[in-house]
Amino acid sequence: QVQLVQSGGGLVQPGGSLRLSCAAPGFTLANYAVGWFRQAPGKEREGVSCINSSDGSTLYADSVKGRFTISRDNAKNTVYLQMNSLKPEDTGVYYCAAHPDHCYPGSYRYDVWGQGTQVTVSS
Numbered sequence: 764q765v766q767l768v769q770s771g772g773g774l775v776q777p778g779g780s781l782r783l784s785c786a787a788p789g790f791t792l793a794n795y796a797v798g799w800f801r802q803a804p805g806k807e808r809e810g811v812s813c814i815n816s817s818d819g820s821t822l823y824a825d826s827v828k829g830r831f832t833i834s835r836d837n838a839k840n841t842v843y844l845q846m847n848s849l850k851p852e853d854t855g856v857y858y859c860a861a862h863p864d865h866c867y868p869g870s871y872r873y874d875v876w877g878q879g880t881q882v883t884v885s886s
Contacts, residue, residue: 772880
């Protein structure tokens with residue numbers, strides 16, 4: 764399996780927006796569930812969102828529900844995470860990961876990962 768390629772991180776003020784991208788150069792991402800995870804220094808990695816491959820259903824952590832939206836563009840073989848109304852507590856390194864079956868609540872079941880991208884929300 765090839766790794767995933769991420770883009771779209773950066774520094775943004777509270778209340779601002781960013782869109783993260785996750786692309787798969789070597790396989791068809793539409794056939795995989797794709798999850799987004801984040802990790803702050805000294806903190807546990809936590810699940811943020813996930814989109815299933817079978818029915819397109821989506822999952823969100825309570826902390827981001829209503830502010831983040833996960834979606835697919837199969838023509839671009841890419842999954843996106845649109846992040847609106849960003850808060851300082853959203854700061855961390857964001858990773859995407861793919862699984863051939865479905866969205867799992869824990870990150871340990873995901874074998875294919877992106878390189879990570881820094882998201883910093885600060886004034």
